[in-house]
Amino acid sequence: MRKTITAATLILALGAVPTLAADLKVTFESGKxxxxxxxxxxxxxxxxxAAAGKNKSPAFxxxxxPAGTRSYALTMTDPDVPQDLSLLNKDGTVIAYDLPRMEFTHWILADIPATVTKLAEGADGDGLPPGGLPLEMTEHGRRGQNGFAGFLKDGPYGGYMGACPPWNDLRIHRYRVTVYALDIxxxxxxxxxxxxxxxxxxxxHILASGAAELTYTINAKATK
Incomplete structure (x- = not known):
C-alpha cells in the first residue's frame, strides 16, 4: 500500500500563485x-x-x-515526535499516544535539478557517519540541516537521517516526504x-507540491 497526499492547501499557505497551483504525485518505491x-x-x-539501523535514504x-519548473526541493518530516524530549527512551516511562507532539525534520534537499524526478535508495545517506553528511551541493541537490543539528553539536547533520522513534512511544510515527516544484x-x-x-x-516560488508517507515504529505495543 502506498499513500499519496495532495498539498494544495500547503501551496496556498506558502504564497504560491493559485492559477499555477498543481499537485505532484510522490511514490515510494518500497514500503510493504x-x-x-x-x-x-x-x-x-x-x-x-533500539539498535543502529542501516540508515539508507529511501527510493522514491x-x-x-509543471510548466515553468526550474528546480525541485524535498523534505522528510515526522509530525509525531513528543514535545517533551526528556521522555524519549527512558526506562520505566511510557509515552502515551495522546501526549503533545511536534514536527521533526529528517531530511532536506534544495536546488534539485529540474531534470531529476527520482532518487535511488541510498542516494543521500547510507550508514551513520558521525555528525551526518557535509552541507554541500550534490548532483541531486543542496543539503540542508536535519533536525539533529538543533540539539547535537558534533557535526553539521546534513543529508538523510532516517526514522528512529522512541522505543517507549505508544504512537506509530509517520514519515512524510514532500516534493516541491519551484520556478527558480x-x-x-x-x-x-x-x-x-x-x-x-x-x-x-512554489508551482506545485505533493507528498507521500510511510509509518514506522520499534515498539511492538504501539498503535495508530
Missing amino acids: GGTLPEENASCIAAGGK SWSKR DRLTLPDAFTRADFLAAAKG
Missing part, C-alpha cells in the same frame, strides 16, 4: 503495507529497545514537473539552512 523498510531507518528494534519518484534555479539560503529557512525562501 505502508511501512518504512528497516533499511531506511536509523534505528531498529532490539530486545525491546515524483511526477513530471537556486534559492537564497544560508550555508547551514533548515526547513524553516527553506520554507521562507521558497515562499512565492
